Amino acid sequence: MAKSFSPGGRLMRTLMVGLIATLVTLSFWGLSKFDFFENFERSTLDLRFRLSPTPNDADSSIILVLLDGGSMDVLPWPVPRQLYSETLSMLQDWGTRAVAFDILFDVPSVYSAVEDSIFGAIASTGSTAFVMALLQREGSLIPDNAIIEIPIDSAQLDSAWYCTPPTQMIARGAEILGSTSDRQDPDGVFRSVRLLTATPQGIAPSLPVALAWLALERPDISVNNDTFIMGDIALRTSGNCRLQLAYHGPAGTYTSIPLADLTAALNARATGQPCPVDTTIFNEAIVLIGYAAPALYDLKPTPYSPQCPGVEVLATAVDNILNENYIRKYPSWVSLMMALVISLLAAFFLSALTRIPLGALLAVLPTLLFLVVSLLLFRSGIWVETVWPAASGILTILAGGIFLFSSENRRKQEIRNAFSQYLSPDVVAQVTEHPETLVLGGDKRNMTVFFSDIWGFTGISEKLSPEDLVSLINRYLTTMTDIILETGGTVDKFEGDAIIAFWGAPLRLEDYALRACSAALRCHEAHADMNRQLVMEGYSELFTRIGLSTGDMVVGNMGSSKRFDYTVMGSTVNLGARLEGANKVYSTSIMVENNTFRNAESEFVFRELDTIRVIGQQEPVTIYELKCRQDEVTDELEAALREYSEALALYRKGNFADAASIFEKAGDPTSLIMAQRCRNMADDYTDAPEDWDGVFNLSSK
Structure with missing residues (x-):
């Protein structure tokens, strides 16, 4: 069976590049957990967010009440607890479904102790949650209303031993306390939240979970392996019950109202003036109250912005929980399979084509296609690691290209060595470039x-x-x-x-x-x-x-x-x-x-000599003498060819005497040889023998 000219042939080169692709992919898979790749992957995750914002998907029932810079300009500082309690009461009157304060009221009011008591009393009349800070170091014990009953092994969760709760009067009024849930990645960006935390007293929900729990009218909560379940909602979490956030856009994506505007609404309410705020948006709304002023130091980096109010990060978490539109990260083995497909396809394209530059260009296509697919998947809420699979595809092209380039040079040298002695340099060059x-x-x-x-x-x-x-x-x-x-x-x-x-x-x-x-x-x-x-x-x-x-x-x-x-x-x-x-x-x-004659008679002149049977072959063959090119023929040559053809025809018919006469008349060495043969035949036979077929048997090589 024919095979291509190179050691092992094209199949072996393809297998070698495939092996390189596999080794490169497995190496990158092993390195993918190093900080460099993880940080790079997070950066590409942020890029995917920015390439595919979905502000229209943000839950319109989630409203933020912000203590922003404008509010601080017109409100006293610290903001009186009375103002917060009156605002909460007004929101309850407007029909809110649940309210959460992302403000840590951990010290008594500087204005009056009665303020905290009133604040707690008003909070107790509705679905209200307050934030508390969980601590590893010494602090207060975890309050009872910060604990929920969940059948789960606490080893699966992050843990905390103490907390900094709101003041006792405020905490008593809260239906539930939610812990701080922020979890920033090593690069400082907030991309996930902690849903639950294990404490000595039990399981403490985060503030987004607490608010969602209130909004859903207090369903049962459970955890099944890596799935967080709240009523009919099931969320696939990562390690330690963390939820990967799906941001819908930069700061300002959710409907927000300055606290100063609600203060104006309170004043209008007290004086019987028209309300300056559209109160209908609060009906069945889920409200988060928190800081947005830079001076209050609650701005957090997100994939969209280096400064986003922390309360908006919590709003994103609540949105993701209630609508199950969070980011689902595929397991590492899925990325490995994709990376292997990318690298092996790159290896195939690279080695299947004879021209390495074209092969390299096509070999990039699987990686580009993978990046496009990963972006489309991300828009559906699926996070597939892209950095190391794409890097493995690119390195496969580089490593495979180097291997094929050296192999190609070696193969060309083999061709030169094999053919330079018996092919022209031009032909050797053609064979080398087109093996x-x-x-x-x-x-x-x-x-x-x-x-x-x-x-x-x-x-x-x-x-x-x-x-x-x-x-x-x-x-x-x-x-x-x-x-x-x-x-x-x-x-x-x-x-x-x-x-x-x-x-x-x-x-x-x-x-x-x-x-x-x-x-x-x-x-x-x-x-x-x-x-x-x-x-x-x-x-x-x-x-x-x-x-x-x-x-x-x-x-x-x-x-x-x-x-x-x-x-x-x-x-x-x-x-x-x-x-x-x-x-x-x-x-x-x-x-x-005869075959050469038929293939070349259009350009060359031949003389039909005879039909012979050579030693070692039984089939007779007609032989010709190559005389000249067609454009070189002369009248004398044409006459001689006709004369020889006439004599040869007589010879084949067995008319040896007449054939001999014409051959002798021609007089050239070949004709004289044929004339002598005819004379000998004429001497031996009066007529052609019965088995005469006009074929002359050569007796020597």
Whole structure:
């Protein structure tokens, strides 16, 4: 079976690049947990947020009441608890579903202790949650209304031992306390929240969970493996019950109202003036009250902005919980499978194409497609790691490209080494640049083979010194070889003064017979010029015989594993060798058989010589003498060809005497040989014998 010219062939190169891709991918998978890759991945996560904001998806029922810079300009500081309690009462009157304060009221009011009592009393009349800070160090014990009953192994959660709760009067009024849930990543950006925390007293919910619990009218909460369940809501969490936030946009995405505007509404309410605030938006609303002024130091970095009010981060968490539109991160093994697909596809494209630059360009496509798909998945709330899979795809291209480049250079050098001795530099360059056209190892093709030999060379060599003999042979072979290579032929081998060559391999040619005939005539002409120089130098003339045969033959590297030749084999090749020797029988210089004649008669002139049966082959073959190119034919040559053809026809009919007369009249060496044969036949037979078929059997090679 044919195989491509390189150690192991293209399949082996593809497998090697595939192995490189696999090793690169597994290496990146192992490195993916290092800080560099995790930080880079987080940065790309932020980029995906910014490329696909979804402000319209933000829950419109979530409203923020903000103590912003404008409110601080008109309100006293600290803001009186009375103002907060009156605002809470007004919000309850407007029909809010639940209210949460993201303000830590951990010290008594500076204005009056009664303020805290009133604040707590008002809070107790509605669904109100307050924030508390959980601590690892010494602090207060966790209040009872900060604990919920959840059947869960506390080892699955982050833990805290103490807390900083609101003042006792305020805490008593809260239906539930929610812990601070912020969890910033190592780069300082807040991308997730902690839903639950284990404490010595029990499980403490975070403020977003507490507010969502109130809004959903206090459903049961449970945790099943990594799934947080609250009523009909099921959230797939990451380690330690953390929820990956799906931000819908930058700061200001949720409806917000300055606290000063609600203060104005309170004043209008007290004086009977029209309310400056649209109160209908608060009906069934979920309200978060918190800081937004930079001076209050509750601004947090998010994927969209380096400064976002912390209360808006909590609003995002509440939105994600209630609407189950959080970010779901695929497990690492999914990323590994995707990375393997990317790298192996890159390896396939890189190695499947013969041109490495084009292969590298196509090899980038799987990585680009993966990045597009990962962005589309992200818009559906699915986070697939992109950095290390994409990096593995790119490094596969680089490493695989380096391997293929070195392999390609090695293969080109192998081709140069294998063919430079018997192919022209131009052909070697073509084969080197287009090795896909080269098939070795036993390929059956229709080609033309060339055999040449010097007639009587043994006698000539005996008259020359070794030095002169080598010099003469080198001159002769150089002249002949140059012509063969110039016409696109391949020199098979030299056997003393003999040359074996062929056309049609390793590069496929359509006009191999024409090229071979052109080379034979040029060799004959160059030989005549060389003879004139040899005579002038005191050497004897050389007479070369050439045989051409066209047909199917096997071409390829043949020999042992350590020593082999790029050569041809088959009956067509054997016939070419016999035709070279048959020139001696007919006193001709260039002899071809019928296939070569049919393929080249449009451009060259031939003389049909005879039909013969060579040694080793049973089928007769019609032979021709190559005379010249079509544009070189003369009237004398045409007349001689007609005369010979007439005599040959009589000979084949068994009219030997008449044929002999015409052959003798022609008078050229070949005709005289045929005339003598006819005379001998005429002497032996009055009429043609019964088994006469016009075929002459050669008795020697």
